[in-house]
Amino acid sequence: MNLYSVLAAPIMQQFDGLVESDLDFAPSPKLEVGDVALRTFIAAKKVGMAPPQFAQAIVEQVDFGTSVIEVKAAGPYINFKLNRSQFAKSIVSTVFDQGDSFGSSQGGAGQTMLIEHTSINPNASPHVGRARNAMYGDSLVRLFRFDGYDVDVHYYVNDIGRQIGLLVLDTEGQLDELTFDDVLEAYVKANDRANPEKPEYDADFEAAGYEMLAKMEKGDPEIAAKFTQVTDLCLAGQLAVLARLGIEYDCFDKESKYLDDPSLDEIVKALEAKKAVFTDEDNRLVVDLSKIGHDRDEGRYFVLRRGNGSSMYGFRDLAYTIDKMSKGADVNLQVFGEDHKLYAEQLELILKAANKPVPESIYYAYILLKEGKMSTRSGEGVLLEDFLDQAAERAQVKIDEQCADMSEEERKEIARKISISAVRFSILRVNPNKSVIFDWESSLSFSGDTGPYVQYSTARINSMLRKFGEVPTEIADDIPLTADAEWALMAHLATFTDVVAQATSSRNVAAIGVYALETARLFTSFYHDCPVLVAETEELKVARVQLCKATLQTLTNALNLLGIEALERM
RNA sequence: GCGCUCGUAGCUCAGUGGAUAGAGCACCGGCCUCCGGAGCCGGGUGUCGGAGGUUCGAAUCCUCUCGAGCGCGCCA
Numbered sequence: 193m194n195l196y197s198v199l200a201a202p203i204m205q206q207f208d209g210l211v212e213s214d215l216d217f218a219p220s221p222k223l224e225v226g227d228v229a230l231r232t233f234i235a236a237k238k239v240g241m242a243p244p245q246f247a248q249a250i251v252e253q254v255d256f257g258t259s260v261i262e263v264k265a266a267g268p269y270i271n272f273k274l275n276r277s278q279f280a281k282s283i284v285s286t287v288f289d290q291g292d293s294f295g296s297s298q299g300g301a302g303q304t305m306l307i308e309h310t311s312i313n314p315n316a317s318p319h320v321g322r323a324r325n326a327m328y329g330d331s332l333v334r335l336f337r338f339d340g341y342d343v344d345v346h347y348y349v350n351d352i353g354r355q356i357g358l359l360v361l362d363t364e365g366q367l368d369e370l371t372f373d374d375v376l377e378a379y380v381k382a383n384d385r386a387n388p389e390k391p392e393y394d395a396d397f398e399a400a401g402y403e404m405l406a407k408m409e410k411g412d413p414e415i416a417a418k419f420t421q422v423t424d425l426c427l428a429g430q431l432a433v434l435a436r437l438g439i440e441y442d443c444f445d446k447e448s449k450y451l452d453d454p455s456l457d458e459i460v461k462a463l464e465a466k467k468a469v470f471t472d473e474d475n476r477l478v479v480d481l482s483k484i485g486h487d488r489d490e491g492r493y494f495v496l497r498r499g500n501g502s503s504m505y506g507f508r509d510l511a512y513t514i515d516k517m518s519k520g521a522d523v524n525l526q527v528f529g530e531d532h533k534l535y536a537e538q539l540e541l542i543l544k545a546a547n548k549p550v551p552e553s554i555y556y557a558y559i560l561l562k563e564g565k566m567s568t569r570s571g572e573g574v575l576l577e578d579f580l581d582q583a584a585e586r587a588q589v590k591i592d593e594q595c596a597d598m599s600e601e602e603r604k605e606i607a608r609k610i611s612i613s614a615v616r617f618s619i620l621r622v623n624p625n626k627s628v629i630f631d632w633e634s635s636l637s638f639s640g641d642t643g644p645y646v647q648y649s650t651a652r653i654n655s656m657l658r659k660f661g662e663v664p665t666e667i668a669d670d671i672p673l674t675a676d677a678e679w680a681l682m683a684h685l686a687t688f689t690d691v692v693a694q695a696t697s698s699r700n701v702a703a704i705g706v707y708a709l710e711t712a713r714l715f716t717s718f719y720h721d722c723p724v725l726v727a728e729t730e731e732l733k734v735a736r737v738q739l740c741k742a743t744l745q746t747l748t749n750a751l752n753l754l755g756i757e758a759l760e761r762m
Numbered sequence: 763g764c765g766c767u768c769g770u771a772g773c774u775c776a777g778u779g780g781a782u783a784g785a786g787c788a789c790c791g792g793c794c795u796c797c798g799g800a801g802c803c804g805g806g807u808g809u810c811g812g813a814g815g816u817u818c819g820a821a822u823c824c825u826c827u828c829g830a831g832c833g834c835g836c837c838a
Binding site for chain 2: 216218220221222225229231233242243266267268269311313350353354355447472474476478488489490491492493494495496497498499500502504505506509529530531532533534535537555557558560590594610621622623625626627628629631633634637638639640641642644645647648649651652655656659660698702703706709710713716717719720721723724725726727761762
């Protein structure tokens with residue numbers, strides 16, 4: 193359903209040599225001027241006329257039939273007043289027909305996508321900053337699934353490394369009784385004991401931690417089992433928090449699997465052939481990236497192995513990336529914080545040098561705390577769990593007073609859904625390459641540009657639909673939807689498919705949030721202007737209810753992409 | 763120092779070549795004897811960081827510059 197094709201066809205018929213993309217249609221700046229505008233610059237150039245003359249020529253010569261009521265040139269622009277009723281039928285019936293898949297252009301049908309996101313160190317609880325990674329990744333998953341892709345979601349588990357070694361050491365013998373929170377606490381203590389700058393510093397303990405790690409890397413089965421036990425416990429704790437936001441994964445890839453992967457030899461050989469790898473004075477194995485395309489001194493060297501022979505994170509990550517790419521998905525994505533940009537570029541150079549395919553990286557900027565007393569500088573300072581708890585508490589207060597007739601169970605469930613909406617929306621609505629200033633007050637607010645505001649529209653529509661009863665699926669030919677508020681809403685619904693396609697190809701989920709807000713705003717405006725259940729005539733009532741239902745469907749689909757549920761009541 | 767990203771209203775953000783740059787928050791007025799007031803309507807606020815350039819046309823593209831965030835050899 194494209195409003196503009198209907199107008200483009202007769203123009204192309206009248207003027208030879210024009211294709212649809214030459215005709216630059218957009219909504220008119222104001223409804224008083226017209227419903228749709230054509231900007232003639234590109235097409236005028238192609239037919240060899242000055243834009244205002246070409247505009248005039250179109251107005252005089254082209255017959256737009258019944259779909260247009262009035263055509264007026266305004267300098268290089270042309271404004272069309274449309275037969276709104278005719279377009280209304282087309283728009284509403286398209287939404288009805290496509291239902292839950294309205295908005296999808298099925299561009300990914302038959303294709304596969306592999307995405308890796310989140311990957312938090314096991315020794316930490318998810319912070320709001322990291323959660324931006326998980327929420328973005330998760331919404332990309334939803335977006336690609338909606339577009340028809342078969343998506344596989346991967347989580348890279350950093351199950352080896354110094355911090356796990358320290359944890360194993362510190363919790364030895366008591367792991368069976370410990371909870372995730374206990375382990376987090378233990379890690380803080382263990383970290384201090386291994387930090388020479390802290391009063392608790394214990395050199396023997398630190399050394400024992402490294403020894404533990406070395407044994408693990410050598411494949412000691414007993415130690416390995418202990419590592420697994422700690423890692424699994426932590427992972428389960430992290431996943432529980434992420435699951436509260438509706439975030440799930442298909443595969444967990446353990447880093448320890450890639451300690452000595454055969455593909456690593458292949459990489460080193462390829463680098464050797466280009467004289468891009470050397471062993472330095474401290475016996476480290478180092479890549480000189482300037483030999484394979486890096487053009488400056490900063491970040492020129494990339495260490496693969498330490499002097500003692502143990503591998504670096506990046507070396508194992510190379511093996512992991514090769515493994516991921518070997519699955520042959522049509523689209524491969526990985527979501528990183530902006531601090532990983534150089535690192536990812538370095539990996540990319542190495543992979544390319546070894547003639548290996550490279551996944552596409554998506555970056556998000558950090559979340560900063562509004563300056564204040566206890567602010568550390570990044571959003572790392574706020575635990576996701578606390579954020580969710582606070583949001584749920586606030587929502588609960590409001591629900592308890594507003595939905596007093598419902599059971600406690602129901603109220604709790606609704607409060608939960610609203611809190612998730614507030615949290616996800618506040619983070620997702622900002623473009624990912626832009627830092628978000630995190631502030632409790634506005635992030636937990638339920639009014640204005642928020643997820644709960646959008647949900648409110650869905651609850652309101654559902655309330656009307658319950659009162660109305662069964663909505664006829666048949667749309668009348670002369671459906672009486674012609675008021676400005678009705679048109680503005682319908683015209684906006686008609687753009688959803690384009691918005692989704694654009695968001696998918698640019699991997700920018702924020703556009704969906706902006707769209708959902710605008711839809712909710714236009715709906716509320718319509719709702720206040722146009723009586724629905726108390727409309728003057730039965731025809732008008734049915735038509736408006738149908739528009740409401742189409743709006744609800746669109747909002748539901750948009751919210752789903754953001755991991756937010758539309759609500760029956762709130 | 764070098765590289766990447768960002769800079770739009772008091773604050774938080776939309777707006778990736780087209781008409782008079784838009785929302786929310788905050789502030790001031792209205793609006794529930796009509797369908798849900800987490801709402802709606804109205805009121806004003808801009809050197810689009812700055813300077814050049816490209817273009818019929820620039821918040822948007824290019825160059826320079828200032829400011830902020832992030833990164834830059836044995837953390838993951």
